[in-house]
Structures are given as structure tokens and as C-alpha cells.
Amino acid sequence: MxxxxxxxxxxxxxxxxxxxxxxxxxxxxxxxxxxxxxxxxxxxxxxxxxxxxxxxxxxxxxxxxxxxxxxxIESNGSKSVNQEPYLERDVVDETIDMFEGANEHFTENPDEFRKFVEEAEKPLYPWCHKHTKLSGLVKLYNLKARHGMTDNCFFDMFIEVGDLLPIGQELPSCMYEVTKKNVEKKGVPSKVLWHFPPIPRFKRMFKSFETSKSLTWYDESRIKDGRLRHPADSPSWKMVDHMWPDFASEPRNLRLAISSNGINPHSSLSSRYSCWPVILVTYNLPLELCMKRKFMILTLLISSPRQPLNDIDVYLEPLVEDLRILWDGVEGVYDVFRQQSFTLRAILLWTINDFSAYGNLSGCTMKGYYACPICDEKTCGKVGTWK
Incomplete structure (x- = not known):
């Protein structure tokens, strides 16, 4: 048995x-x-x-x-036999966290990481078998945090501890060496771009049973009587179906729009700071879900003292690369509703913005001849007077 x-x-x-x-x-x-x-x-x-x-x-x-x-902890008197290793383990945990963080920091430069490890593994002082340079620093920092020491107090203690150790000790000689980073920073960056990759979020959408089902609503449940009720009834949507039938044959492929404009954050009316969010909208969903905040994906956030104007093309490069990858196809996306994997593709149908941003995003003229995107060359550029 x-x-x-x-x-x-x-x-x-x-x-x-x-x-x-x-x-x-x-x-x-x-x-x-x-x-x-x-x-x-x-x-x-x-x-x-x-x-x-x-x-x-x-x-x-x-x-x-x-x-x-x-x-x-079982103890024989005032101090347990196992208590000291337990306390030491906290220091080990802190050291491991620092080590993993350093590993991520030096991913692109393994030689620098190897030098960092060699430096950290040095004995705290010659013939010291209990502490390394790194573990000694971690212990002192733990002491600082535990008792709420000020920086000046910690610096004075650091100097005194260094004087008490034997000749050849490895503690840094000044506070700057303790806190310095390999990355050199000069001032505050005047232009910042936050990139939030959309592909992982599209994958997660298909891992939700209800959302995955809703992403093919336009093909399976939409009323198709020739009336304009949904973006799927628009000429742009039908043009994509006509030009790329292989793309249209998979109803799970995404039809997207980009919306962007400058805003003043924190309800500030000052023009000394500009913030441009770039948002992706998914039109596969039913009308009541298309414009829900949950499905409006923030992909870029451009912040700088001045508006990006025509230089916005440079900021949009990461998103353009994401859209290229989505057009070629992302393999291995799991559809939890149909319980199968498929290759996900996406296409950009149009952009949504006001008239001034239209000129920056699309490179179109905003005044004079050709200013109106509808009238095009029939736009009248004469200056008139109101009566």
C-alpha cells in the first residue's frame, strides 16, 4: 500500500x-x-x-x-544562546537588500558591479573575520536609524569609530564617501519624460475574464445596421478592414487612438511649467467602457518649464516604438476568456487634440491657407472684419 x-x-x-x-x-x-x-x-x-x-x-x-x-527563544539566564545569530540576521537581510539594489543599478556595466562587490567584501580591518566593509556600514546605519541620530551626530560617531579601529581599517574617511553615488548629478533636469509601456497592460487586459470578453464586443455583439453608433461603424475603421484584411480577421487586435494636450498641474494657472500627458484609448470596447478612466492608458508624461511644441516628436519616440512592436505582433498573449494564446496586434486609428496641439502632433498648418484640416486647400486665408 x-x-x-x-x-x-x-x-x-x-x-x-x-x-x-x-x-x-x-x-x-x-x-x-x-x-x-x-x-x-x-x-x-x-x-x-x-x-x-x-x-x-x-x-x-x-x-x-x-x-x-x-x-x-529559550534562554539560560539573561541572554539566549540563539539570540545573537537572530539579531545578526537582520543585518544580513539589510545587506542582501542593498546587494540586490546595487545589482540592478549596475546591470549595464558588469565590470563596475564586480569592482563594487570586491570593495564590499573587504574585511573591515586586517585579520577581521566577523565583519566586512559593507556589513560594518550597514550596522552603523542601522544604529543611526534606530536611535534617530542627526547627520552631524552620525558623522562625529563615524570619525570616532574609525579612530578606534586598527590601522588599515576600511571605513570611509569622510561622510561624502559614505553617501556618494557613481551617477553624477548636476542640478535639476529641465525636461523629464515618464514612459509607461502599454504592452504589459494590454496583456493584463486579456487576463481579465470580463475585459477579455468585452474586447471583442464590437465584432460579436454590436448592432450592424449601417448607422454610426460606435467607432467600428466609422470610415476609418472600415478602411483598415479593407486595406489589411489579415489584421481585421482577428477581432482581438486592438484599434487605438492617441490623445494629448498641455495641462497646468495642481490647478495652477501659471505658464511657467508645462505638463503633457499622452493617453491611449482602446475602441474595441463597448461605448460605455471606451472612455472609462480604467481603460484610458497613460503612456507618456512630458514635463518641462516650456511646452515641447514641435520637439514633441522626440518625446513620442518610445511610444512610436511600442506601436511598431504592436503592429508587427506580440506573441504569447494569453486570452483567459477563450483559454488560448494568440499574437496580439494593434493599429492607431487617429489622434484626439485641440487645434494648437494638432499642429505640433501632426505637423499641419494652423493659420492661413491649409489651416482647416477639413477644407484643406480651399481654406480662405484672407483677413476679414466682423460686422
């Missing part, structure tokens, strides 16, 4: 009991130490994530006493 299911059931009960205790004693339910074999209590997650880690990776067998999850 196969008794493996009995072991699995017992292990499952042990995991759930552990999770119950961990949750009951957690200070922050969103950041609990994960004791799986992979994390080893060095990373923090929610209970839901930890449960998956335990079932897939198993528990760290060296973690006998659950001191990180509320189990009291």
Missing part, C-alpha cells in the same frame, strides 16, 4: 500550522520571512507567496526554532 499520501497530508498540516503561527505573530502581514529552502529566511513575502514556496521548494531543514515567526 502506497503511504506517500499520508506523508504529504502530514507535511501539509505542518505547513498550515506554521503559516498560522507566522501570520498571528507578524508585525507586517505583507512582509514575513520565508523559510523555504530557496529563501532561507533572507527574503520577505506575503503568506500567500510563502505557502507556494513551501509546497514547491520545501522548508529549510536547518530552521528548527521558529524565532523569526514568533516562537519564544
Amino acid at each position: 502506497d503511504k506517500s499520501w499520508m506523508h504529504e497530508d502530514r507535511r501539509s498540516k505542518e505547513y498550515e500550522e506554521f503559516l498560522r503561527i507566522a501570520l498571528a505573530n507578524a508585525i507586517d502581514h505583507r512582509r514575513i520571512h520565508c523559510p523555504c529552502q530557496r529563501c532561507g529566511n533572507t527574503r520577505k513575502f506575503t503568506i500567500r507567496v510563502i505557502r507556494k514556496h513551501l509546497y514547491f521548494n520545501g522548508v529549510d531543514q536547518t530552521y528548527k526554532d521558529w524565532i523569526r515567526h514568533g516562537q519564544p
Whole structure:
């Protein structure tokens, strides 16, 4: 008789009991130490994530006493034998977080990252086997944060600690070296572009059952009697169907519009600061959803002291590249409503903006001949007088 299911059931009960205790004693339910074999209590997650880690990776067998999850520490006197390693683990966690952050910072320059690691792994002073340069800095910073030291107090303490250490100690000689970054900054940038890639958000839309179903509403549920009720009844939509029938054959392909204009943030009427949001609108959805805030995707945010004017083309380059990728097709997009993967494509139907922004975005004349986008060459450029 196969008794493996009995072991699995017992292990499952042990995991759930552990999770119950961990949750009951957690200070922050969103950041609990994960004791799986992979994390080893060095990373923090929610209970839901930890449960998956335990079932897939198993528990760290060296973690006998659950001191990180509320189990009291057995002590023989005033100080526990296991208490010091527990306190040291907090420093390890801080060091790991700093290490991971540095790794992301130096992704494009691995040589600089290797030098950073070598510098951090140096002993705090010659023949020191307990602390490295990095762990020593982390300990001192923890002390500063724990007791709310001012910068001046911390700097004075830093100098005194350096004098107490043996010759050859690796602590920085001044506060500047402690806080300096490799990235040189000069002043405040006058022009800033925030880019929010739309492709991941389009993928998430198809992972929602109701939204995925609504994205083909225009093809499956729309009234088709020749009347103009939806953008799908417009000449632009029909022109796309005629020119690119392979694109039109997949109803999940997206038809988009771009809307942009300058605004004064924070209800300010001052003209000394300009902010231009660039928003994508999805027209596959029913009319009552097209203009809902939930489905209006902010893709770019251009902020600078002055309006971008015709230079807006430079700012739009990341979005243009996203649209090119969407036109070529993004493979492996999962449709949760139909439970299948497909290649997602998208096309830009039109732009929405006022007349002045129309000239910047489309490069059209805004005054004189050809000023009216409807009349075109029939536009009258004569100056008249009102009577």
C-alpha cells in the first residue's frame, strides 16, 4: 500500500500550522520571512507567496526554532544562546537588500558591479573575520536609524569609530564617501519624460475574464445596421478592414487612438511649467467602457518649464516604438476568456487634440491657407472684419 499520501497530508498540516503561527505573530502581514529552502529566511513575502514556496521548494531543514515567526527563544539566564545569530540576521537581510539594489543599478556595466562587490567584501580591518566593509556600514546605519541620530551626530560617531579601529581599517574617511553615488548629478533636469509601456497592460487586459470578453464586443455583439453608433461603424475603421484584411480577421487586435494636450498641474494657472500627458484609448470596447478612466492608458508624461511644441516628436519616440512592436505582433498573449494564446496586434486609428496641439502632433498648418484640416486647400486665408 502506497503511504506517500499520508506523508504529504502530514507535511501539509505542518505547513498550515506554521503559516498560522507566522501570520498571528507578524508585525507586517505583507512582509514575513520565508523559510523555504530557496529563501532561507533572507527574503520577505506575503503568506500567500510563502505557502507556494513551501509546497514547491520545501522548508529549510536547518530552521528548527521558529524565532523569526514568533516562537519564544529559550534562554539560560539573561541572554539566549540563539539570540545573537537572530539579531545578526537582520543585518544580513539589510545587506542582501542593498546587494540586490546595487545589482540592478549596475546591470549595464558588469565590470563596475564586480569592482563594487570586491570593495564590499573587504574585511573591515586586517585579520577581521566577523565583519566586512559593507556589513560594518550597514550596522552603523542601522544604529543611526534606530536611535534617530542627526547627520552631524552620525558623522562625529563615524570619525570616532574609525579612530578606534586598527590601522588599515576600511571605513570611509569622510561622510561624502559614505553617501556618494557613481551617477553624477548636476542640478535639476529641465525636461523629464515618464514612459509607461502599454504592452504589459494590454496583456493584463486579456487576463481579465470580463475585459477579455468585452474586447471583442464590437465584432460579436454590436448592432450592424449601417448607422454610426460606435467607432467600428466609422470610415476609418472600415478602411483598415479593407486595406489589411489579415489584421481585421482577428477581432482581438486592438484599434487605438492617441490623445494629448498641455495641462497646468495642481490647478495652477501659471505658464511657467508645462505638463503633457499622452493617453491611449482602446475602441474595441463597448461605448460605455471606451472612455472609462480604467481603460484610458497613460503612456507618456512630458514635463518641462516650456511646452515641447514641435520637439514633441522626440518625446513620442518610445511610444512610436511600442506601436511598431504592436503592429508587427506580440506573441504569447494569453486570452483567459477563450483559454488560448494568440499574437496580439494593434493599429492607431487617429489622434484626439485641440487645434494648437494638432499642429505640433501632426505637423499641419494652423493659420492661413491649409489651416482647416477639413477644407484643406480651399481654406480662405484672407483677413476679414466682423460686422
